[in-house]
Amino acid sequence: MFKRMSALLLVGATVMTMAGCGSGGATSATETGSGSGGGDNKITMGFSQVGAESGWRTANTKSVQESAKTAGIDLKFSDAQQKQENQIKAIRSFIQQKVDVIAFSPVVESGWDTVLKEAKNAKIPVILTDRAVDSQDTSLYKTFLGSDFVEEGKKAGQWLVEEYKDSTETVNIVELQGTTGSAPANDRKAGFAEVIGADAKFKVIASQTGDFTRAKGKEVMEAFLKSNPDIDVLYAHNDDMGLGAIEAIEGAGKVPGKDIKIITVDAVKDGMQALADGKINYIVECSPLLGPQLMDLAKKVVAGEQVPARVVTEETTFTQEQAKEALPSRQY
Amino acid sequence: MNAAAVIRHRLFWPAAVLVLLLAANVFFTPGFLSVELKDGHLYGSLIDIARFGAPLILVAIGMTLVIATGGIDLSVGSVVAISGALACLWITDLDDQQSVGGVLTAVGLALGLALFLGLCNGVLVAGIGIQPIVATLILMVAGRGLAQLITDGQILTVNSAPYKLIGGGYWLTLPFGVLIVAAVLAITAFLTRRMALGLLLESVGGNPVASRLAGIRSRGLIVTVYAFCALCAGIAGLMVSSNVSSADGNNAGLWIELDAILAVVIGGTSLAGGRFSLGGTVLGALVIQTLTTTIYTIGIPPETTLLFKALVVVAVCLLQSPAFREKALNRRRRRPQAAPASADPKVKVPA
Incomplete structure (x- = not known):
């Protein structure tokens, strides 16, 4: 019993300390x-x-x-x-x-x-x-x-439809999803699928989670590149996964933005830099x-x-x- | 060696699973095993497995020695994050990110901090006598916070060619990270298997009291293995962050400790301590990384990825259990277990 109590106290103390050493003044609502x-x-x-x-x-x-x-x-x-x-x-x-x-x-x-x-x-x-x-x-x-995450997915899809409106060939798309089960991942996927689903030439040939991280985005894209030699478009649910994938694409000797068109969501600074450099083709903002x-x-x-x-x-x-x-x- | 002896070898089943996974990949992607020369370096799925598996192999090598002493180190994932974060922070503050000297300083600082954290773990375990799982849990939780403190909660991006080499570059057509792993593995194997160190570690893990009475300074040995494990994790952290030229305090090395422990177990090292197999650990790590790559190339939907992984791991563990094999495969009674073998020379990093 004593042990359990002291363990509880310890946990409590830790939590207090952690709360205390934050940016100071947890509820400083009365400042003005x-x-x-x-x-x-x-x-x-x-x-x-x-x-x-x-x-x-x-x-x-x-x-x-x-x-x-x-x-x-x-x-x-x-x-x-x-x-x-x-x-x-x-x-x-x-x-x-x-x-x-x-x-x-x-x-x-x-x-x-x-x-x-x-x-x-x-x-x-x-x-x-x-x-x-x-x-x-x-x-x-x-x-x-x-x-509205669904809307973001739709915007991504609409750009793609517009970009390929004159083409009749099949467009092979790979998708890097966010963390499995999270609302942005589910909704961005659904919105995108809804828009491109109207035209049979758009085909999502591979779709995996990249956990919203750069490292996973790169790893998954490396595998995609090997198992699917013919990728036209990459749709990543956030900039970071897209940035990781760009490195994978460059490593495979292809030119991101040209050989493989890239659409991402978020528009954080690093992503915007890559967009300005021509490595990403289109970013949907999540502001x-x-x-x-x-x-x-x-x-x-x-x-x-x-x-x-x-x-x-x-x-x-x-x-x-x-x-x-x-x-x-x-x-x- | 006849066929029966091969099957009885400790590492036969993990190796068989690895071959099976590769075969499955070849079935789904016919060109899976092909390795070509592209832009002056080797390129192919096998290279990917070695390259992305490199940090895991490193962490698992360190973990193997810790487990050999009967301990465990849960903090490696946090150390991975901290070392990458510190190196990237130092490099972003450099006037010239391309300067080799600056990058070397960053690497030195990061590895120094990793080493220090490992020493803290070791002192907590050996000096103060806290249970390893608790002692390293502290750093596992606090370390992630430390990494976020270093990066200020943001993702640090660097643009440094020398730093990029560590985890994403190539040297003599081979991925540089794989060469680092090969070097660390060779040094570790030499120290533990050609010197008495491995035997001492095993004796500390097997019976700490008896080994102390026999004159082995177990305390110093234990501190050393925790420091070594953290150093390995530190190098792995540099690789992970260098591979994507950025440091992510939240996600770098997340759950790598579990994968590393799994790799050690698949490799036939006993969690109770007392014996270890470096070759087995490398094989285990390769099985895990191949499994991950297989999931991506075969196209298993993300919702079922974890289940698929779990099934394969359960299969490997069951196949490794002599009792299970005896019952399921109806084999002859197994012979008495051979003494802990030396690192298997047949198993090498396929690079």
Whole structure:
């Protein structure tokens, strides 16, 4: 018994230490508590971020903070460090401070009903960003702003259909999927398959998971190149797998972007560089820069205007020429 | 040697599975075994298996010695990530990423850190007496965090030709990584099989108390093997990150410790310690890598990949078990187990 207790204590202590040595101040929601709640016309927004687990997320945070400044919105930002209880705490503190609108990216899908009801009772509108919640009662939040992965897959497919519209020959496609079972992988695959399925000349001859990583992307592509001598197109569910595959293609003595056309999703900096260099042919953006859209929505919601229940992040696509222009100002 | 003796050889069944896997590949992809010269280096599926298998073989060689002393090292995957991350971080800060000196410094730093981490493991196990599985679990968990700290959670990309050579380059038409593995394997085999070191390791693994009473300094030996294992993992980390010219703190070397332990087990080394087979480990690692490549070339859907892998591994383990063979294949009773054989000279890296 004693052993078990001490083990528990140890685990607890470790968790506390780990939480403590993060970026400092887990729920620093009260940093600008100057009572700006009601008086002036300036909108106050409480935003609870998931954490800072990736470059994508860091860019997301920056975008929200900067666009709040330009939109003249007073932002109370809180980093939940991947913990739901931190987020719930932050939202409660936003309610107490009587902010005008609350926005957050839920860490997990479920368990939000209670705290969202509190917000509703306090008549503070809620906007979800990037991730959805799994709640029966959709009146608990005003809208959900985020990417549509199926749409991303469709965009990739549409470019391919356009590119090969004059050709009657069979187009052999290989696909590098994301982590098996993850939502982006499933949806990007489905959207792509739906568009190219309309024409029988498009054939997916091999499809494997590359776990969203560069190393796996390269390894799988090496094998594809050997088992399928005639590959026309590669569709990778993210830039990193595409970048790994480019190395494999170069190693096989072929020219990426010419001998094998490459489509990827994400548009991170390294991917855009490869696109500008002509090694990738087309990138579908999955953008973390939803700040400006979020501020627009916030203003509308506070003004009492109707907003659609689902807003898709403004995302674009990049060809090689567009990449050259966009590259210098790429933030992530 | 007659046929019965060949079948009774410890490594017959893993070797048979390897041959079977290769045969299956030839069946699905007729040109699978062909190796050609392309852009001045060898090119073909067999080369791929050796090249992508190189980090696993390295990690497994280190793991073999640790397991021979009755220990286990779960932290190798994290060390792989840390060493790649540190090397890439150093190279990105260089003024000239092509400078050989700078890259060598990066490699030295990364391997130095790996060695230090291995020493920590060894001290925890031998000096303080923590169970190996717990002692190395600490670094397994914390190490991944350390790797992410080094890379700042991002993927570091480098553009350095000298660094690229380690895991993605060629020398004398052969993949450089495979040459590194061959060198490490040769040195390890020499030290453990031509010197007394291997025997000492086995005696420590077989009975630590008895070997201490016989005058073997088991503590120093154990610290050494953990340091060596981490060093191997460090080199493997350089290969993994150099192969794709980038360091990914989250995913580099993820679960490689399990593959390495599996390779060691397939190679016939007992997890209880006391004996080991380097040749068997290399064979085991090649079986695993060939299996992975087979999955890609045959086109097994990703949803069923793990099941397929599991079935093959279960088959290998069952075939290796004399008790199972006796029952299933109805063979004659097996003879008394031969003494731990020396590293099998027949098994070589097919490079």
